[in-house]
Amino acid sequence: MNEAALTSLAATVADRLCGENEHICVALIRQLAAGQPVSTAHLAADIAMEEPAVNAVLQQMSDVAYDGDGQVIGFGLSLVPTAHQFSFNGRTLYTWCALDTFLYTALLAQPSQVVSHCPVTAQKITLAMTPEGITELSPTSSVISLVIPDGSIADCRRSAFCNYGHFFPTPEAGATWLRDHANGVILSIADAHRLGRLLAEHRAMLAGG
Numbered sequence: 543m544n545e546a547a548l549t550s551l552a553a554t555v556a557d558r559l560c561g562e563n564e565h566i567c568v569a570l571i572r573q574l575a576a577g578q579p580v581s582t583a584h585l586a587a588d589i590a591m592e593e594p595a596v597n598a599v600l601q602q603m604s605d606v607a608y609d610g611d612g613q614v615i616g617f618g619l620s621l622v623p624t625a626h627q628f629s630f631n632g633r634t635l636y637t638w639c640a641l642d643t644f645l646y647t648a649l650l651a652q653p654s655q656v657v658s659h660c661p662v663t664a665q666k667i668t669l670a671m672t673p674e675g676i677t678e679l680s681p682t683s684s685v686i687s688l689v690i691p692d693g694s695i696a697d698c699r700r701s702a703f704c705n706y707g708h709f710f711p712t713p714e715a716g717a718t719w720l721r722d723h724a725n726g727v728i729l730s731i732a733d734a735h736r737l738g739r740l741l742a743e744h745r746a747m748l749a750g751g
Contacts (some may be wrong), residue, residue, distance in 0.1 A: 582613075619637060648743070
């Protein structure tokens with residue numbers, strides 16, 4: 543995918559992730575990166591907002607995962623295990639989709655290591671990266687999938703967007719998946735890394751830095 547197409551795709555996804563609430567979303571992701579549940583009080587203090595206002599925004603977002611104490615434990619970046627293990631800065635967390643691993647490497651400005659498995663072949667895929675590039679990849683032919691959101695913010699829900707973001711060991715395995723997902727695309731790891739960085743830059747801009 544060329545640079546113009548990646549830039550356009552990054553803008554489309556970023557605009558539909560949180561809309562006008564990107565400052566809250568980005569702050570929440572950065573707090574989850576500490577590896578502990580996040581209280582609405584702590585989040586509100588971090589962004590200098592009243593807790594009821596922050597809580598109202600979170601309640602409108604269907605894809606926030608909570609623990610039994612009402613603290614956030616997942617929002618793209620997750621304390622609960624998923625198919626995509628994401629390790630950085632001595633911590634092991636998880637992400638909701640393959641693209642998230644590239645996005646959060648850039649957004650958190652940290653090197654990361656990823657372990658995932660192909661939904662078609664069950665083969666393990668591993669990679670290591672920095673915000674600047676890929677440092678290790680096995681198999682080297684690996685690719686990722688994603689669906690392109692079409693419409694409103696609702697189209698970026700976990701069930702309609704994140705659940706279709708996978709790693710595949712080969713383009714052929716990705717093509718097998720793509721036959722049943724007409725709105726999906728397959729990206730090389732290099733393109734996924736670039737898209738993640740563009741998406742992080744766009745989200746940070748929307749969040750105000």
